[in-house]
Amino acid sequence: MLDVALLPGEYAVCRMAAGAPLSPILWADPGDADVVTVAWTADGISVICPAGRAPAGADVETDWRCLRVVGPLDIAVTGTLASLVDPLAAARVSVVAFSTYDTDHVLVPAVRLAEATAALERAGHRVLR
Numbered sequence: 001m002l003d004v005a006l007l008p009g010e011y012a013v014c015r016m017a018a019g020a021p022l023s024p025i026l027w028a029d030p031g032d033a034d035v036v037t038v039a040w041t042a043d044g045i046s047v048i049c050p051a052g053r054a055p056a057g058a059d060v061e062t063d064w065r066c067l068r069v070v071g072p073l074d075i076a077v078t079g080t081l082a083s084l085v086d087p088l089a090a091a092r093v094s095v096v097a098f099s100t101y102d103t104d105h106v107l108v109p110a111v112r113l114a115e116a117t118a119a120l121e122r123a124g125h126r127v128l129r
Contacts, residue, residue, distance in 0.1 A: 001124035003070040007034040009050050010110055012065045013096055014058035016045040021056055035105060037098050048117050064107040071103030091119035
């Protein structure tokens with residue numbers, strides 16, 4: 001199946017108002033961040049980043065852990081994200097999922113990490129800690 005890397009540290013899922021200014025620190029200086037993602041919509045800005053780098057003034061949900069499919073993956077491959085989300089849903093573990101050009105990521109609540117990794121391993125994936 002898939003090799004899935006558990007990234008170090010805790011992550012935050014943040015919401016900012018549409019048009020809010022973003023600090024360049026989020027992307028201009030990645031520091032020790034394994035991943036930062038920013039998505040703009042007409043309704044607002046979503047940021048996923050290490051918990052210690054959450055933007056000031058954002059609504060912030062912390063205590064997430066990030067699992068990344070070891071890649072790169074061919075962009076034409078189908079079903080990768082479903083193969084992660086389906087066993088997590090069956091284990092009743094909440095997820096926040098996002099993709100990059102090269103791979104897929106799944107955030108799970110830190111308090112449910114053991115259950116999440118066990119569900120992924122039961123589904124045949126290898127979790128690299």
